[in-house]
Amino acid sequence: MTEKIAVLGAGSWGSVLANLLAENGHDVRLWSHNPEQVNVLNDQHENPKYMKDFKYSETLIATESMEDAIQDAKVILIAIPTGGIREVANQAGTILSRLNQVSLILHATKGLEQVTYKRPSEMIAEEIPETNRRGIVAITGPSHAEDVARKDLTAITAASADESHAKEVQVLFNNDYFRIYSNDDIVGAEFGAALKNIIAIAAGILVGLGYHDNAKAALITRGLNEIKRLGVAFGANPFTFTGLSGVGDLIVTATSVNSRNWRAGNQLGQGKSLDDVMADMGMVIEGVYTTKAAYEMSQDRHVEMPIIESIYKVLYENADVKVLINGLMQRDMRSELD
Template sequence: MTKKVAILGAGSWGTALAMVLEENGHDVRIWSHKAKQADEINFKHTNKFYLPAVVLADSIKATHHIEEAIKDVDVIVFVVPTKAIREVAKKVVPFLTKPMVIVHASKGLEQESHKRISEILEEEIPESKRQAVVALSGPSHAEEVALKDLTTITAASTNEDASKVVQELFMNDYFRIYTNDDIIGVELGAALKNIIAVGAGALQGLGYGDNAKAALMTRGLAEISRLGVAFGADSITFLGLSGVGDLIVTCTSTHSRNWRAGHMLGKGNSLKEVLESMGMVVEGIATTKAAYELAQEKGIEMPITAAIYEVLYNGAKVEDIIVSLMQREGKSEA
């Protein structure tokens, strides 16, 4: 059955998800905070800055007016950077006329509060105006989804019916969705793997090979699971799509902004130079700070996260940090 869906956020991932929904026969509207970008989508059917090789269907419409984007829709999908989630949610609330499924496909933790995205949405959108919040996450580069490459991700919510709504909305022969009731684990896996991806990029930038990358990813996953379980996640979730799956794709691909940022750091660029050259949000930078602070509060050992924090926020040299990690006291893997 055709549904009306609002995609809030016209970056690469929001645009790719809009393409999937249009392919599935749904009525899709994209909201952009830039009028010029909305006009490009409407009149040129492109989004060149984010997906330069893609031509969008004429039926995908864009607007820079929130009210127009969400009028009479059945589902709202937030695909804006984590730092903008709360602000955009506040803008949405006055125009919600009925309870609906709220989806987010962003990956990060809020600065200062350290809250997950579903927690922010539940705070800002009254219970009377939402049926449930669903996190859509997993190993998925927008560039590949837009080209209909095979992709499998997870729709996670404490409300099973809402997860199934999202599953049916997005699933087709190249985009497969599994459901999951562990939204804590799915959101934390999605956010924390970006930290490890920064480290993986830095290793390659310094010239290290596959052995080093495998070690980083494996021990990084242990850290992610350790923190997640402390906040109520199921450890098994981190062995799934939103855990090890997302970790693999983010740590091994040049499509990953976090990997590219780390690679530039490994090549000797300053953090300021990295951020200026990227031109897009690198979620792993802010998430490193949030995760480091959470680990300190909970007394959880996260040596890789702490090391990357030292590089990003205290100016430590990547080379020195790697030596300090390797020379830590020997211990059991378990």
Template sequence: MSKVAVLGAGSWGTALSIVLADNGHDVRLWTHRKEQADVINTKHKNENYLDIMIPEQLIAFHDLEEAVDDVSAIVIVVPTKAIRDVCKQLDTILKHKVTIIHASKGIEPESLKRVSQMIGEEMNEYTQEDVVVLSGPSHAEEVGKRQPTTVTVSSKDIKNAELAQDLFFNESFRVYTSPDIVGIELGGALKNIIALGAGISDGLGYGDNAKAALITRGLAEITRLGTSLGANPLTFLGLPGVGDLIVTCTSVHSRNWRAGNLLGKGQKLEEVLDQMGMVVEGVRTTKAANQFALKQQIEMPITNGIYKILFDDMNPRDVVEQLMNRTKKEEMDDLATLLRTNYSK
């Protein structure tokens, strides 16, 4: 049995805490809101995020120093905009070496840093090579109900990845390992952009044909940008790529899909974010990915179109018209180029 702190008591942090508790670990779930911790500890529920009973042995904490005292692993599941602040706090209070695992999905605008890079920059005793990322097609609602789920963990240090695999692996939560931390993080982050697009498409009343095209061409954009940053293109055909893309683009559980759906029905971004009541990571990631595409000189028309809807207040139907009337192309050019580049190294 291990002592593990999970930082972030939203839906995903709660679900991962349940997996760890089911595996017999001593789990501390940290939230920055004292009232939320009190409710979890007295009622064993976190109803604003997951409508499910929480194991009684899982204890919620409001004090971060108490939550991480004497733990062997820390799982960071806070929104990406809070990563640096939480890691700065950890850097001042941690008195011993732990395994750092993160399950947050996003890219920081302006700096264009992945989550593992942000953690490595803010914690003096750790580098990004020490960090483990956990990602894959995994709605918190289904994980909390112990429905079959598969994810991937990755780290530059295979021992850390295998430790994370051992912590989470059980009969309803299967965990694979991968050496491609760049691809795992980018797949988990960039799929939220395409999920926004899928929601917009549904909100506009388009059908399955449009969504299938969006997902497929969205995957091409994710792969194009990912490989330019050093990821293996085959990673995007696995759980953190195609798998996460499918589940996030096709389910009402997806907050990015729900946000996009409201945008497609004519609501403005500010209205949508107020109505959601939870962080929609795809919004920040769209801004970051659009910057990345310009920097890397990578063609990402879907991402750019969603950026225009979010930040330039462009009509979604006008964006669709622009995408459909782009210059004619050969579909397989992208894939062939990516595979040649990867296997010629």
């Protein structure tokens, strides 16, 4: 069954998900605030800044009018960096109210808001009136846009407090190379999605310093433990972190050169400054901002997170990473299950 779907955000992930939905036979409107990007997408079916050498479906329609994208859309997918999600959700909510329209709201954002520590679904709930949304679903899991574009086999999670909404998303997205599993733990899914970016930065740092597989395996395993510890403190189901939005997303982000967070960490490990790394990347490095939020949350809730605390000190206090690694290895001995 063909549905009209609005995708707000034409970066790599948003545009690739929009293309997948269009190829699945849906009527997709991809919104971007950049008129030049819209023209290139519509005329040449390309998005060169984000997805070099990839051809988009000719049935995918881009627009710079958010209202045109949203009007009559049964589903709205927000796929932008965390820092902009509140503003875009507010604009979408205003349009939905004006149109007297009710839509299912999806997001594919992986981060936490600064200062408030709020998750993307919480920001969306505050900005889009309840009367204009059927529910909120988080889409997250091990999924580089580049791999989805080449139709690599991919499995991710759709999480919602109302699992019937997650199952609705399954029907929209599932095809022969892209599979979505449902989950009713949106808190855990969003924590896993956000915090794994911090561990990916740490993994990149290790490689940049010359460490090998043993070190990476130790980091990923103990990093997952910290992610779970903080998520559970905020009400997440611990079993969520053993799934696609937890360990799955962590593995792919902490081991791949396609990860901006890994690449940023790798450059830090090689001795570059954070300012130079961020300038060189040219796109948002979510883990840098999430590190600050996660560190402050852990301090507030008295949750022990030594790896994430160390990355915070590297990013925000210019601490010597080699000294911090030595400190981590020399910590008091303890049980693995603590």
